Amino acid sequence: MTDYHFADQEALLYRLAGAEQEVVFLVGSALTKTTHGVPGVPGVWDMIERIKGHFAPDPTDPEAKGARKREALIKLSAVLDAAENPYQAGFRFLIERMGVPTANALVAASVLAACKSPPPDVDADGALQALDFETDAWHLPVGVRALGALAARHRDRFGRTVLTTNFDPLIEAAIRVVGGRAHSTVLVNDGSLEVTRGEGTHVVHAHGYWVGADTLHTPTALRQDRPQLRASLARLYDRRTLVVMAYGGWDDVFTQSLEEVVRDPGAFTEVLWCFYSDDDADIIERQERLLTQLAPALSRQRATLYKGIDCHHVLPALLRA
Numbered sequence: 225m226t227d228y229h230f231a232d233q234e235a236l237l238y239r240l241a242g243a244e245q246e247v248v249f250l251v252g253s254a255l256t257k258t259t260h261g262v263p264g265v266p267g268v269w270d271m272i273e274r275i276k277g278h279f280a281p282d283p284t285d286p287e288a289k290g291a292r293k294r295e296a297l298i299k300l301s302a303v304l305d306a307a308e309n310p311y312q313a314g315f316r317f318l319i320e321r322m323g324v325p326t327a328n329a330l331v332a333a334s335v336l337a338a339c340k341s342p343p344p345d346v347d348a349d350g351a352l353q354a355l356d357f358e359t360d361a362w363h364l365p366v367g368v369r370a371l372g373a374l375a376a377r378h379r380d381r382f383g384r385t386v387l388t389t390n391f392d393p394l395i396e397a398a399i400r401v402v403g404g405r406a407h408s409t410v411l412v413n414d415g416s417l418e419v420t421r422g423e424g425t426h427v428v429h430a431h432g433y434w435v436g437a438d439t440l441h442t443p444t445a446l447r448q449d450r451p452q453l454r455a456s457l458a459r460l461y462d463r464r465t466l467v468v469m470a471y472g473g474w475d476d477v478f479t480q481s482l483e484e485v486v487r488d489p490g491a492f493t494e495v496l497w498c499f500y501s502d503d504d505a506d507i508i509e510r511q512e513r514l515l516t517q518l519a520p521a522l523s524r525q526r527a528t529l530y531k532g533i534d535c536h537h538v539l540p541a542l543l544r545a
Contacts, residue, residue, distance in 0.1 A: 228515060228522075230504055230531035233538055236496065239528075241545040243381060245494070246464045250387040250478060251535070252471030254500070255367050256338065256394045259536050263363040265392045266334045268311045274330055275314040276300060278322060296321065309474075315441035328439055335392045335434040338363050352435040355393070362397045367470065370539035372398020375425045379404070383425045385417075385460060387478065389471060391434040395427050412438045414450040417460060430477055446476040457481035461493040469498040470535040473514040486521035495527040502532030 240247065257267040266274065279297040281290040300317050307313035319327050332352060336342045340361055343351040355361050364372070375383030376399050383404070386395055396406040405424025409417060410433040417428060430453070431446070432439035440446055458481050466482070473479055485491045497518065499507050507529075508515065521527035 228504065228508060228529060230499070230507065230529045232530065233532055233541075236498065236530045236533060236538060237541055237545060239496065240467070240542050243465055246380070246384060247382050248385050248387065248460065248464050248466050249371065249382070250466060250468045250471055251371070251395075252389045252469075254470035255371065255388075255535050256365060256390055256392055258337075259365045259367070262365045264338050264365040264368075265390070265394070266337055271330075271334060272304065272310055272314045274334060275318050278318060278326070278330070309443075312441060312443055312446070316443070319442065324438060327441060331391050331439045332434050338392065338394060356396070356435075357400075359397065359400050362394055364394060364398050364401065365536065367536040367539050368394045368398045369401075370543045371395065371535075372400075372404065373402050373543050374539065375399050375406075376402045376404025379425065385426045385428065387428045387430065387457075389431045389474070389476070389478070390429065391432055391439050393434070396425075399425050399427075408433075410437050411450075411453060412440055412445075413448070414452045416452050416456040418456060440476075443475070446474060450477045450480075453477050454481040454484065458485050458491075461485050461491070463492050465494040465496060467496045467498065469533060469538070470500075473497075473511065475513075479514070479517060483517045486518060486527065489524070493521075493526060495521055496530060497527065498530045498533035498535075498538075500533060504531065507531060 253265070253267060256265045258264040276297065279293050279300055281293045285293065300314070303313050303317055304310045315327055318330070332346070336346070339355060340363060343355070345351060371386070372395060375386060383399070388395060396408060399406040406427055407420065407422025407424060408427045408429060409420040410429045412432045417426070420426060454477060457478065461482065462485070482495065485493050486495065495518065499511070501507050518527045
């Protein structure tokens with residue numbers, strides 16, 4: 225077994241507080257989920273329960289429909305139990321039986337869990353889109369609130385670009401609530417980041433968006449070939465520090481582009497990969513594929529691994545520092 229070394233939170237804070245080159249954050253769903261009593265977007269397991277809810281029989285269902293639902297729910301439970309990635313397996317099951325519009329509607333309803341006052345008629349034209357730009361419309365968990373403040377107050381160091389797998393608008397809202405500016409790029413197919421123009425922090429949603437766009441969930445969608453975006457991300461990573469936090473390292477365009485960069489000896493990206501677990505053996509067992517992808521950068525000392533990193537602790541501490 226390869227001998228991996230994992231640094232701790234103190235080392236990460238020291239590194240980032242003294243960072244001289246631009247930092248790009250890549251963040252995932254843990255950043256905006258409910259935490260510390262602050263409502264947020266449902267996390268992975270809550271989303272799976274919501275998928276199950278679509279197949280739960282209702283007392284008003286005709287007998288045949290109720291029987292179909294019960295049969296589907298039993299099959300879904302078996303699929304989830306056997307899946308390496310239950311979230312992706314659950315969404316594939318849902319889309320196969322109910323279609324992409326149902327998956328998109330589930331995402332939109334889940335994001336609204338973080339909204340302080342959802343519109344009474346969510347189907348009215350523009351009702352959901354308008355929420356994106358209402359500065360105080362959203363509950364902001366402590367991690368995303370701190371990231372927004374970092375991006376707004378220290379834009380040259382931390383806030384030029386934020387990458388995310390999330391569908392929700394909470395990063396942009398957290399930037400705007402402290403007086404910063406943000407603009408978004410939403411990508412569900414191939415494309416380049418350089419074609420987007422706007423003021424303030426550029427927030428890139430590479431798995432789609434909660435309203436007005438599809439959302440990517442299944443292995444086929446996430447692994448689609450996106451050569452323009454991979455090349456655009458590789459240019460973004462170059463001579464910058466990429467901090468990966470609150471993100472599980474799915475097989476998607478982010479990890480694909482990063483794998484290409486770390487294999488290039490002429491690339492000078494610094495990768496700081498943060499794991500929530502503080503158990504070395506657990507990380508090595510669960511993240512074997514990812515660690516293999518990072519091996520070229522680790523051997524060049526261009527990647528550093530950190531353990532025990534909770535974004536809701538680290539980001540506020542970095543803001544204070």
